Amino acid sequence: MCRVGVAFLALLFGTGTAGAADDVPYQRDVLYQRQNPDRRLIFSGVDLWRNGAFLYGGYVVSPLGLDRSGFLWKILSATGAYRYRSGDVTFVASQSVVAAMAGWRHRSARFEVSVYGGPEAQVHVMVPDDPGHHLRGLRFGFRGGVDLWHEPTPASMLASSISFSTVGPGAWARLALGWKASDMFYVGPEVIGSADIDYRQLRLGVHATAMRYGPYEWSIGVGWARDTDDRDGLYGRFDFLTRRLN
Numbered sequence: 001m002c003r004v005g006v007a008f009l010a011l012l013f014g015t016g017t018a019g020a021a022d023d024v025p026y027q028r029d030v031l032y033q034r035q036n037p038d039r040r041l042i043f044s045g046v047d048l049w050r051n052g053a054f055l056y057g058g059y060v061v062s063p064l065g066l067d068r069s070g071f072l073w074k075i076l077s078a079t080g081a082y083r084y085r086s087g088d089v090t091f092v093a094s095q096s097v098v099a100a101m102a103g104w105r106h107r108s109a110r111f112e113v114s115v116y117g118g119p120e121a122q123v124h125v126m127v128p129d130d131p132g133h134h135l136r137g138l139r140f141g142f143r144g145g146v147d148l149w150h151e152p153t154p155a156s157m158l159a160s161s162i163s164f165s166t167v168g169p170g171a172w173a174r175l176a177l178g179w180k181a182s183d184m185f186y187v188g189p190e191v192i193g194s195a196d197i198d199y200r201q202l203r204l205g206v207h208a209t210a211m212r213y214g215p216y217e218w219s220i221g222v223g224w225a226r227d228t229d230d231r232d233g234l235y236g237r238f239d240f241l242t243r244r245l246n
Contacts, residue, residue: 037065043241050233054080074101096123099143110151117144122167141167155180170196185211201227
C-alpha cells in the first residue's frame with residue numbers, strides 16, 4: 001500500500017552584498033531583519049506517480065525566528081488517493097493526515113537540524129470496501145521527524161529528512177546532494193524511500209532546490225519509482241514555501 005510522508009526542509013536564505021551607493025539602506029534593512037526576524041513559514045506541495053497523488057501543506061512558527069536556534073511549532077496536513085492490490089483485487093483508497101507537532105531547531109552558519117513530534121490523526125477509505133485492512137477508518141498515533149540541511153562548501157548542499165508515524169506503522173526518508181547552478185539554486189541527485197508493514201517503495205531522481213523569487217521559494221524533483229507490488233514508473237514532486245514577517 002502506498003503511504004504518504006511529508007518532510008519540511010528549512011532552507012537557508014542567503015544575503016547579497018550591496019554597492020557603496022546602497023550601503024546605508026542595506027544596513028537599515030539588515031538591522032530591521034535582526035529586530036524583526038521571520039517567525040512564520042507556510043509550505044505546500046504536490047506528489048505524483050502512476051499509482052498515487054497527494055497534496056500537502058502546513059504552517060511552521062518559530063518564536064525566536066526561523067534563522068535562529070530555538071523552539072518551533074508545526075502543523076501538517078495531507079490528502080490524496082492511491083491504488084493497491086490485495087490478492088486479485090485492486091483497491092482505490094483515499095488518505096487524509098493531520099498532525100500537530102512541537103520541536104527544536106539548532107542552527108549555525110552552514111548547518112541546521114530540526115527535531116519534532118506530536119499527535120496525528122489519519123483517515124483511510126477504500127473502494128471497494130476492505131474490512132480486513134489494518135488502516136481502515138479513523139486512526140490516531142504519533143508522528144515525528146528529523147530534518148537536516150548542511151552546506152559543506154559555499155557551492156554545495158546536503159539535505160536529509162526522516163518522517164515516521166506509529167499509525168501503520170510507517171516511515172519516509174529522503175537524502176539529497178546538490179551543487180549551485182549559476183548561483184541561483186542547487187541541482188543534484190535524490191533518493192527517497194517509504195515503507196510500512198506490508199509495502200516498500202524506492203525512488204531515484206534529480207532535484208532543483210532553493211529556487212527563489214522575493215519571499216517565495218520552490219523546489220522540484222523527478223525520477224523513477226519502484227515498489228514491492230512490482231510496479232514502477234515516473235514520479236514528480238513540487239514544493240513551495242514562503243516566509244512571512246512577524
